[in-house]
Amino acid sequence: MEEKQEKALISLRNLQVSFKIEGQYYNAVDGVDLEIMPNEVFAIVGESGSGKTALALSISRLHNMNYTRISGHILYNDENLLELSERRLNKIRGADISMIFQDPLTSLNPLIRVGPQIEETLVYHTNMNKTQKKERALELLNQVGIRNPDVTYQSYPHELSGGMRQRAVIAVALACKPSLVIADEPTTALDVTLQAQILDLLRALQREMQSSVILITHDLGVVAEMATRVAVMYAGQIVEMASAQQLFKNPRHPYTRSLLASIPHADSENDRLNAIKGIVPTLKYLPRQGCRFSHRTPWIPQSEHEADPKYHEVSPGHKVMCTCHETFRFETA
Amino acid sequence: MYKTILRRFLIMIPQLFVITLVMFILASQMPGDALTGLLDPNMPLHVIEQMREDMGLNLPWYEQYTLWIAGMFQGDFGMSTTHRRPVEEVIGERIWNTFFLGIFSLTITYLIAMPLGVLAGKYDRTALDKAIAIYIFMALAMPTIVLGIVLIFLFSPIGTGWFPLGGTVSAIVLSSGTPFEIFMSRLHHMALPAITGALVSTIGIIFMLRANIVDKKASDYVSLARSKGVPDRVIFGKHILRNSLIPVASNIGLVIAFTFTGTVFVEMIFNFPGIGRLFLDSISLRDFPVVNVLVLFFAFLTAVGVLLSDIILTIVDPRIRIR
Numbered sequence: 001m002e003e004k005q006e007k008a009l010i011s012l013r014n015l016q017v018s019f020k021i022e023g024q025y026y027n028a029v030d031g032v033d034l035e036i037m038p039n040e041v042f043a044i045v046g047e048s049g050s051g052k053t054a055l056a057l058s059i060s061r062l063h064n065m066n067y068t069r070i071s072g073h074i075l076y077n078d079e080n081l082l083e084l085s086e087r088r089l090n091k092i093r094g095a096d097i098s099m100i101f102q103d104p105l106t107s108l109n110p111l112i113r114v115g116p117q118i119e120e121t122l123v124y125h126t127n128m129n130k131t132q133k134k135e136r137a138l139e140l141l142n143q144v145g146i147r148n149p150d151v152t153y154q155s156y157p158h159e160l161s162g163g164m165r166q167r168a169v170i171a172v173a174l175a176c177k178p179s180l181v182i183a184d185e186p187t188t189a190l191d192v193t194l195q196a197q198i199l200d201l202l203r204a205l206q207r208e209m210q211s212s213v214i215l216i217t218h219d220l221g222v223v224a225e226m227a228t229r230v231a232v233m234y235a236g237q238i239v240e241m242a243s244a245q246q247l248f249k250n251p252r253h254p255y256t257r258s259l260l261a262s263i264p265h266a267d268s269e270n271d272r273l274n275a276i277k278g279i280v281p282t283l284k285y286l287p288r289q290g291c292r293f294s295h296r297t298p299w300i301p302q303s304e305h306e307a308d309p310k311y312h313e314v315s316p317g318h319k320v321m322c323t324c325h326e327t328f329r330f331e332t333a
Numbered sequence: 334m335y336k337t338i339l340r341r342f343l344i345m346i347p348q349l350f351v352i353t354l355v356m357f358i359l360a361s362q363m364p365g366d367a368l369t370g371l372l373d374p375n376m377p378l379h380v381i382e383q384m385r386e387d388m389g390l391n392l393p394w395y396e397q398y399t400l401w402i403a404g405m406f407q408g409d410f411g412m413s414t415t416h417r418r419p420v421e422e423v424i425g426e427r428i429w430n431t432f433f434l435g436i437f438s439l440t441i442t443y444l445i446a447m448p449l450g451v452l453a454g455k456y457d458r459t460a461l462d463k464a465i466a467i468y469i470f471m472a473l474a475m476p477t478i479v480l481g482i483v484l485i486f487l488f489s490p491i492g493t494g495w496f497p498l499g500g501t502v503s504a505i506v507l508s509s510g511t512p513f514e515i516f517m518s519r520l521h522h523m524a525l526p527a528i529t530g531a532l533v534s535t536i537g538i539i540f541m542l543r544a545n546i547v548d549k550k551a552s553d554y555v556s557l558a559r560s561k562g563v564p565d566r567v568i569f570g571k572h573i574l575r576n577s578l579i580p581v582a583s584n585i586g587l588v589i590a591f592t593f594t595g596t597v598f599v600e601m602i603f604n605f606p607g608i609g610r611l612f613l614d615s616i617s618l619r620d621f622p623v624v625n626v627l628v629l630f631f632a633f634l635t636a637v638g639v640l641l642s643d644i645i646l647t648i649v650d651p652r653i654r655i656r
Contacts, residue, residue: 062559064551066458086565094562107553109572110652111579121561156651172557 008035009212010059010097010180013073017051017058019283020067026283028054030236031072036180036212041203043215043227043244045259049280051236052216056182059214060097061089095125098173100183104166104190108157114141114168115153121175140171145201163194170201177209184216199226220263224248229317232256235280235292240325242318252314252325254300255293261330291322299331300324334647338640345636352632353625354398360621361394367414367619388414401625411622415615420622424608424630430501431600431607434530435593437523441531442588446538447581453539454546454577455569462543469539472532477595481529481602488525496525499604526603530595534588538581545577552576583646590638594631 017029029051036042044052057063058070061081074081076096081089098121101107108117118137122128128136134153141149144167157165166186173181183202187195203226206213215226223230227244232255240253251257258276278296281287287295291305309322367390368381385391389400404411410420453465475483485491489498497503506518549555550573558568600609608627615623647653 057556060560062556090562090564092562093560097560099557099560101553101557103553107557109554109558109576111575111650112571120558120563124562124564158652169557172561175561 006037008075009038010074010076011035012055012059013075015055015058015072015074016070017054017063018069019054019063020069021284025069026286027288028236028283029058030288032233032236032238034231034238034241036214037229038179038212039206039210040228041206041213041215041226043217043223043230044233045217045220045223045230046233047218047259047276047280049282050233052233053184054236055233056099056184056214056216059180059182060093060099062099090124094121094178095176096178097180097182098176098178100166100169100173100181100186102185102188104162104169107169108165110157112156113153114155114157114160117157118168118171118175121172125176136175137171140175141168143174143205144168144171145197146171162190163197166190166194166198167201170198170205174205174209178211180212180214181206182214182216185218186215187219187222188217195222202226220259232259235286237292237321239293239321240319242315246315246318250314250318252318252320253293253322254297254324254328257328257330258296291324293322294324297324297328297331300328304328334644338644341640341643345633348636349629349632353402353629356625356628357394357398357401360624361397363619365619366390367621369619401622410626413615413620413623415618415620415623420626423623424611424626427606427608427611430605431593431596431609433519434523434526434596434600434605434607435589437520438527438530438534438596438599439589439592441527442534442538442592445531446535447542449535450539450542450581451546451574453543454550457543457547457550465539465543469536472536475532477529477533477598478602480532481526481599484525484529485603497522498525501606523605526596526599526605529602530592530599533595534592538584538588541584542577542581545580546573549573549576579646579650582649583642585645586638586641586643588638589641590635593634 012032012034015029015032015034016027018025018027032055034042044055046052054063058068059074059081061070063070070082072082076092081092084092108114115134115137118140119133122133122136126133138149138153141152146152146164146167152160152164152168157168160168166189170186173183186202187198190198199222202213213226215222217223223244230242230244230247231238232240232247232253234255240247240251240256242250247256248260251260255276258274261274262276264273276296277298281295286292290302290307291309294300294302294305304327305324306322311319311321312323312325313319314325366385367388368384389397392400401411412418413420413423416423449465449468453462456462485498487493488495491498501519501522502515503518503522506514510518555568555572558572559565563571596605596607597609597612599605600607601613604610608630611623612627614620615627
């Protein structure tokens with residue numbers, strides 16, 4: 001019955017990311033354990049401030065390290081990325097792990113033409129000569145669905161539309177065929193039709209290149225469309241992790257269920273939006289003990305929470321934090 | 334591009350017209366004229382009155398203005414009332430002194446401001462950045478006049494004697510030195526005034542450069558470049574610095590205009606024979622033909638400085654194109 005376990009592409013062990021506020025460090029990511037398998041789309045969802053971007057940026061250590069502390073392990077190819085020197089890490093950044101950022105309007109350097117910006121990745125990871133690099137850049141532009149690669153290659157970022165720019169950013173990310181692409185809300189800044197196009201493109205490219213994608217989003221629709229597995233983050237912790245199918249079919253954690261309940265439906269009889277009460281606390285005032293979501297479900301008595309919440313496996317590959325998921329019910333009006 | 338530059342020069346003409354007009358009206362409101370205080374107190378009043386009449390000083394200001402403008406269009410800049418020579422001669426023999434002082438001052442400005450701005454931005458919120466901030470606030474709090482006097486006390490023959498005071502070149506060197514020695518002597522004479530003029534201009538440039546670098550360091554395209562595996566050293570030069578230099582580059586024209594008009598005070602403090610001192614002297618002696626031409630010159634310089642800034646901006650920033 002024991003199946004041969006596939007080796008994880010990258011695994012995070014007890015990852016802690018903390019930021020300096022007024023001289024003190026506060027954890028934005030608080031003990032995350034994750035394994036990303038080869039060739040999968042792993043989604044991380046949560047509200048703004050839940051720590052998902054802090055988590056994503058820490059994988060290739062893109063934080064400003066003057067104000068950030070990262071501890072734990074990020075294992076990639078049997079190496080702990082957190083212990084690598086900046087020089088060694090630069091060999092991995094762009095070549096093995098690359099990023100797609102949220103806002104295509106600001107993620108390209110306004111003074112440099114699009115072509116050379118794509119080639120910049122190739123400069124540091126390949127021995128291509130000038131013509132080879134240009135060929136590769138044009139090929140990439142073509143791959144990400146840009147119709148006139150020659151024109152776009154010569155264009156400055158401000159001459160392109162938002163969608164075109166995000167395609168160019170994707171081309172940058174894919175230049176060296178990385179095994180892991182971290183996409184931090186890649187469609188948030190785009191309008192709805194473009195969102196669908198960009199997601200289709202990402203999924204097609206992921207299948208073609210057999211690479212893994214960590215998709216950071218707060219849009220559950222995007223998750224349903226793209227992801228194979230999902231982690232739900234709240235206040236710096238993963239509160240529930242499951243395959244996308246299981247998560248939507250059988251959401252367990254109160255936070256997951258509240259998120260799903262808050263999606264508006266066009267055919268809903270109830271006109272009121274099921275918003276989650278309260279807000280994510282700011283980093284400085286994050287609850288550090290007990291079930292961190294409990295303060296937004298005040299009708300659930302404390303006795304139903306664990307004092308020191310642990311993960312409970314509800315089905316194979318489906319983990320939920322804290323016992324409160326067993327008895328959780330929505331507040332009755 | 335060339336059309337735009339031509340158009341901007343054409344727009345300058347009415348601007349300068351308005352400036353001369355305002356200047357003339359203000360001057361006509363000032364008490365006294367070119368003859369006040371210059372003449373022998375024993376001279377009979379009717380002789381003075383006759384001289385006023387001859388010089389056209391009794392005409393209403395608008396008639397004087399019309400005559401002046403008409404003269405300007407014919408290339409006649411007028412006669413200096415104190416020097417009794419054509420205005421262009423009086424200005425011409427001093428303008429190069431001011432020109433070299435200005436260039437020297439600008440060089441010092443950028444030699445100080447660029448490294449300090451880059452360091453403060455690159456190492457923001459460190460002790461180095463704070464030390465530079467102290468420099469900025471000291472320079473900001475120190476008026477040009479006070480700074481000039483402090484420098485004179487410290488470094489002129491009154492103090493250590495490292496630098497000469499007054500004049501533009503040593504007479505001995507001028508009569509017997511090689512061209513290089515003459516040049517060095519000029520720099521030596523200009524050093525204190527140039528530093529005095531430069532210090533104020535550095536503040537704005539340092540502030541601007543630091544703020545831009547700090548801002549660009551946190552920009553998305555810098556994060557993207559880091560995620561590509563580009564070394565930090567390259568990122569700083571290629572992505573952060575280049576973008577941060579745009580506003581500084583486009584500010585050069587204004588700094589040039591500011592430096593040249595700023596020499597007015599510097600030349601006064603250091604008794605430097607340039608057009609700045611000539612300007613203040615001419616005002617106090619009511620030598621309006623000289624004052625008028627100098628105001629026009631300063632106004633023209635400022636307008637050209639602004640135009641220069643715009644031209645530089647279109648060259649360095651692909652997002653901005655003038656047609």
